[in-house]
Amino acid sequence: MTSSASFDTLESLQADIAELIVRLPTLKNRQFIQQALTTIVRLADHEIERLDWKILSAALADMERGFQLFYDYRHVRKVTIFGSARIAPDRPEYQMALEFARAVAQLGFMVMTGGGGGIMQAGHEGAGRENSFGLNIQLPFEQQANPFIEGDPKLINFKYFFTRKLFLLKESDAVALFPGGFGTQDEAFECMTLSQTGKFGPVPLVLIDRPGGDYWRSWSEYIDKQLVQNGLVSPDDPSLYTVTDNLDVACDAITRFYQVYHSSRYVSEKLVIRLKTDISDALLEQLNADFSDIIIQGRIEKSQALPQEAQDETVGLPRLILYFNQRDLGRLYQMIATINRMGTPSPEDAAHPERK
Numbered sequence: 001m002t003s004s005a006s007f008d009t010l011e012s013l014q015a016d017i018a019e020l021i022v023r024l025p026t027l028k029n030r031q032f033i034q035q036a037l038t039t040i041v042r043l044a045d046h047e048i049e050r051l052d053w054k055i056l057s058a059a060l061a062d063m064e065r066g067f068q069l070f071y072d073y074r075h076v077r078k079v080t081i082f083g084s085a086r087i088a089p090d091r092p093e094y095q096m097a098l099e100f101a102r103a104v105a106q107l108g109f110m111v112m113t114g115g116g117g118g119i120m121q122a123g124h125e126g127a128g129r130e131n132s133f134g135l136n137i138q139l140p141f142e143q144q145a146n147p148f149i150e151g152d153p154k155l156i157n158f159k160y161f162f163t164r165k166l167f168l169l170k171e172s173d174a175v176a177l178f179p180g181g182f183g184t185q186d187e188a189f190e191c192m193t194l195s196q197t198g199k200f201g202p203v204p205l206v207l208i209d210r211p212g213g214d215y216w217r218s219w220s221e222y223i224d225k226q227l228v229q230n231g232l233v234s235p236d237d238p239s240l241y242t243v244t245d246n247l248d249v250a251c252d253a254i255t256r257f258y259q260v261y262h263s264s265r266y267v268s269e270k271l272v273i274r275l276k277t278d279i280s281d282a283l284l285e286q287l288n289a290d291f292s293d294i295i296i297q298g299r300i301e302k303s304q305a306l307p308q309e310a311q312d313e314t315v316g317l318p319r320l321i322l323y324f325n326q327r328d329l330g331r332l333y334q335m336i337a338t339i340n341r342m343g344t345p346s347p348e349d350a351a352h353p354e355r356k
Helices: 003-026 030-044 050-071 092-106 119-127 161-170 182-196 215-228 247-257 281-290 329-342 347-351
Strands: 078-082 110-113 132-137 155-158 174-177 205-208 241-244 261-267 270-275 295-303 319-324
Touching: 003 030, 050 132, 050 155, 050 161, 078 092, 078 119, 078 161, 078 182, 092 110, 092 119, 092 174, 092 205, 092 247, 110 119, 119 132, 132 161, 155 161, 161 182, 174 182, 174 247, 182 205, 182 329, 205 215, 205 247, 215 241, 241 247, 247 329, 261 329, 270 329, 281 295, 281 329
Parallel strands: 078 110, 078 174, 110 132, 132 155, 174 205, 205 241
Antiparallel strands: 261 270, 270 319, 295 319
């Protein structure tokens, strides 16, 4: 690039930044835009390596593409499918992933995968191009986009694994894990870790094998023997996930999770659980009796939207409010399961678990 071109680009950037600063007080998310700009300015004043700037720039570009793509699909629930890129179409694991993706797409969910071959390809083949997102990674091997998503506007190529994984989890309302290698194990344990620490979800995690397979069953036995029995994880942590080799069980684990439960967030120290329909007073009393161990003060109470949620699109939904200890996530998942099992969804909600 010539120095003149560089100067023109700098002038344009200066004009864009000046305009943004003028408009900032009127922007909806001005607080966070200002924080992001302030961070960039502070970094520019520090001596950091050229590579650090390359990482920051490329990561922001990855996130820009992801945010823009998913914005128009924010009201549709999505299932992320993880699994090996090396599993051939003639293997039963591939067929199971294909049938699972087809089933959840028919239920109204969209499907996200890493965009490559193997289990990822099976996910797109089953769901169909119109119901698929591909979040590919730039690698020198294995990871060409599969023909069922190649060329689709819902295919993104990420530079970094961490930004790719951010969107595969941030945008998902359920995670299905099929057999795979180191990458799949990494994804499985990160899902467990983030769920266990409250950094992701609550969402259903389903570990799916071919009929009669023991990949996840032997994995689950290892978790119980080496982690649970040795006190390295909570005895309730296996409640975070479902292990199955049955298609109907896998689909039911996802749809049942959203029978009555809708979503949750924190408002200060309070956990706000949004529900699709109100629960009975009797069920509320049962929840207080059965899950008092995860409440640090007060009781579980019914509520309408709090003042801090006034701009929330879910403002009309009934809520449960509690001071959750933010530690026993396995128990929280058990409470959500009780709400879904004992609550009464409306026929409309029961027919459309995919709707946000």
